Amino acid sequence: MMWYDGGWGWGGWFFLVAFMVLFWALVIFGIVALVRYFSGAHHDRQAGRPPSSGEPGRGSRGAEDLLAERFARGEIDEDEYKRRLALLREHR
Numbered sequence: 001m002m003w004y005d006g007g008w009g010w011g012g013w014f015f016l017v018a019f020m021v022l023f024w025a026l027v028i029f030g031i032v033a034l035v036r037y038f039s040g041a042h043h044d045r046q047a048g049r050p051p052s053s054g055e056p057g058r059g060s061r062g063a064e065d066l067l068a069e070r071f072a073r074g075e076i077d078e079d080e081y082k083r084r085l086a087l088l089r090e091h092r
Contacts, residue, residue, distance in 0.1 A: 063088050064088055
């Protein structure tokens with residue numbers, strides 16, 4: 001015996017197919033995001049930016065290196081280099 005009364009009709013099929021596609025898209029996106037995060041792609045992107053001043057030792061060392069580079073290129077003179085270097089070391 002077959003039952004033809006009730007049911008969702010074509011609208012139900014459309015809803016189920018759309019929901020299934022959305023579900024699998026979210027699952028695939030989640031897997032890709034986890035693989036990228038754990039493979040180090042997230043950490044490599046952060047490695048290119050300068051260290052923050054909140055990290056002990058690393059922020060001031062990077063600033064001293066940048067200051068030395070500017071002095072070597074001739075952007076600043078010796079007096080300004082010494083003054084800024086003393087200021088950086090004072091605020092460590």
